[in-house]
Amino acid sequence: MDEEYDVIVLGTGLKECVLSGLLSVNGRKVLHMDRNKYYGGESASLTPLSELYEKFGLKAEDVPESFGRQRDWNVDLIPKFLMANGQLVKLLIHSGVTKYLEFKTLDGSYVYKKGDKIYKVPADEKEALSTSLMGIFEKRRYRKFLIYVNDFDINDPKTYHGIDPKTATSQDLYHKHGLDDNTADFTGHALALHRDDSYKQENVLDTIERIKLYSSSLSRYGKSPYLYPLYGLGELPQGFARLSAIYGGTYMLDKPIEAIVYDDNGEVCGVTSGGETAKCKTVVCDPTYVKDKVKKVAQVVRAICIMNHPIPRTNDNSSCQIIIPQNQVGRKSDIYVSCVSSTHCVAVKGFYIAMVSTTVETDNPEAELQPGLDLLGPLKQKFVSVSDILVPIDDGKKSKVFVTTSYDATTHFETTCSDILDVWTRMTGEEFDFSKVQKDVEAN
Numbered sequence: 320m321d322e323e324y325d326v327i328v329l330g331t332g333l334k335e336c337v338l339s340g341l342l343s344v345n346g347r348k349v350l351h352m353d354r355n356k357y358y359g360g361e362s363a364s365l366t367p368l369s370e371l372y373e374k375f376g377l378k379a380e381d382v383p384e385s386f387g388r389q390r391d392w393n394v395d396l397i398p399k400f401l402m403a404n405g406q407l408v409k410l411l412i413h414s415g416v417t418k419y420l421e422f423k424t425l426d427g428s429y430v431y432k433k434g435d436k437i438y439k440v441p442a443d444e445k446e447a448l449s450t451s452l453m454g455i456f457e458k459r460r461y462r463k464f465l466i467y468v469n470d471f472d473i474n475d476p477k478t479y480h481g482i483d484p485k486t487a488t489s490q491d492l493y494h495k496h497g498l499d500d501n502t503a504d505f506t507g508h509a510l511a512l513h514r515d516d517s518y519k520q521e522n523v524l525d526t527i528e529r530i531k532l533y534s535s536s537l538s539r540y541g542k543s544p545y546l547y548p549l550y551g552l553g554e555l556p557q558g559f560a561r562l563s564a565i566y567g568g569t570y571m572l573d574k575p576i577e578a579i580v581y582d583d584n585g586e587v588c589g590v591t592s593g594g595e596t597a598k599c600k601t602v603v604c605d606p607t608y609v610k611d612k613v614k615k616v617a618q619v620v621r622a623i624c625i626m627n628h629p630i631p632r633t634n635d636n637s638s639c640q641i642i643i644p645q646n647q648v649g650r651k652s653d654i655y656v657s658c659v660s661s662t663h664c665v666a667v668k669g670f671y672i673a674m675v676s677t678t679v680e681t682d683n684p685e686a687e688l689q690p691g692l693d694l695l696g697p698l699k700q701k702f703v704s705v706s707d708i709l710v711p712i713d714d715g716k717k718s719k720v721f722v723t724t725s726y727d728a729t730t731h732f733e734t735t736c737s738d739i740l741d742v743w744t745r746m747t748g749e750e751f752d753f754s755k756v757q758k759d760v761e762a763n
């Protein structure tokens with residue numbers, strides 16, 4: 320390995336693959352390695368089904384005959400959906416990776432309300448008036464609120480109507496519209512996708528933008544604002560890996576990584592794998608490759624559940640997301656439930672894969688999933704895992720080792736993309752320019 324690379328990327332999770340794709344398009348010479356035999360790292364989709372069983376300490380023979388052809392299963396380890404107008408879709412379109420993938424919308428988006436009930440998330444004016452989530456007067460206030468938010472334009476003070484976007488908080492916005500705590504709860508958590516309640520005391524603009532994103536994503540396809548790729552999320556990192564390869568990136572799977580090598584100034588200069596050291600100027604990696612450069616800030620508990628029926632009370636939707644706002648179940652962080660099935664080519668016909676996840680708050684994490692598990696009905700199989708959320712301890716500018724963060728409990732890609740763009744900015748010193756990528760891709 321005499322060549323010198325601009326960047327060596329370690330781990331083929333979605334974040335690392337997006338970065339190596341973008342860096343390759345940008346003219347950097349990229350070597351991308353993974354210790355696993357498969358693409359996707361922590362965010363892989365496992366196929367055949369026996370891979371999932373083996374990952375959780377069972378044997379291939381343990382997969383029941385009734386589960387059908389094992390190759391027809393693609394089980395995500397970390398469930399997430401794309402917002403139709405969100406950042407990941409923008410990255411996919413601008414880099415041209417959409418041409419390797421096919422997406423389908425999710426059938427429904429639901430929110431949980433205390434008392435063991437789930438409701439379709441009302442996100443437009445018509446749904447606001449027909450929802451049974453609120454009483455009649457609250458519905459009218461809520462409809463007005465949605466119209467206000469969707470008309471709000473930071474460049475047009477006439478649309479402010481007494482809310483000063485410089486100083487107002489999200490709580491001020493709810494007060495102004497007279498919304499009660501339950502309405503605030505599902506607006507903040509199921510539409511604006513905040514993960515806890517700290518946003519209420521923060522600037523209102525972020526919440527307004529998030530609700531607008533939800534509404535505009537919803538209006539793209541009508542059923543829900545979420546998209547999901549056929550054959551599972553593992554298709555996403557592979558799509559970006561192909562992009563990288565087209566631009567000269569080199570990919571190697573199943574490579575044990577022995578060491579990251581630094582020069583006398585503490586700057587990275589190579590990566591050793593299989594006894595050989597490849598030279599490089601920078602490293603991008605997921606946090607599991609650099610134990611000395613990360614710290615654990617939280618844990619996420621996830622349950623992968625195999626079922627032979629859709630989630631009850633979702634009108635037989637073959638795919639959906641349900642958000643359980645923290646307040647509704649007396650917690651500090653939300654519980655996320657997602658469901659996909661054969662419609663998205665990730666399970667054998669007649670089967671459904673549900674996932675329940677949340678940020679760990681107690682020393683009995685599995686019990687914290689119970690409000691979500693209770694919504695699922697009988698399960699055929701359940702796999703529970705607890706993973707650490709690792710974050711880099713520095714910005715990487717000195718060592719030139721840029722580390723992504725672990726995947727959080729949310730079931731959408733917005734925080735994932737923010738992290739990708741943050742690493743990009745740390746590395747290049749520039750904000751990511753979407754228009755530039757498009758130009759580069761079209762030029763080839």
Ligand SMILES: *[C@@H]1O[C@H](CO)[C@@H](O)[C@H](O)[C@H]1NC(C)=O
Nearest residue numbers: 426427439633634635636637
């Ligand atoms: C999903 O459920 C909603 C109601 O919760 C229903 O209106 C819709 O028709 C269902 N869609 C599908 C494709 O099952």
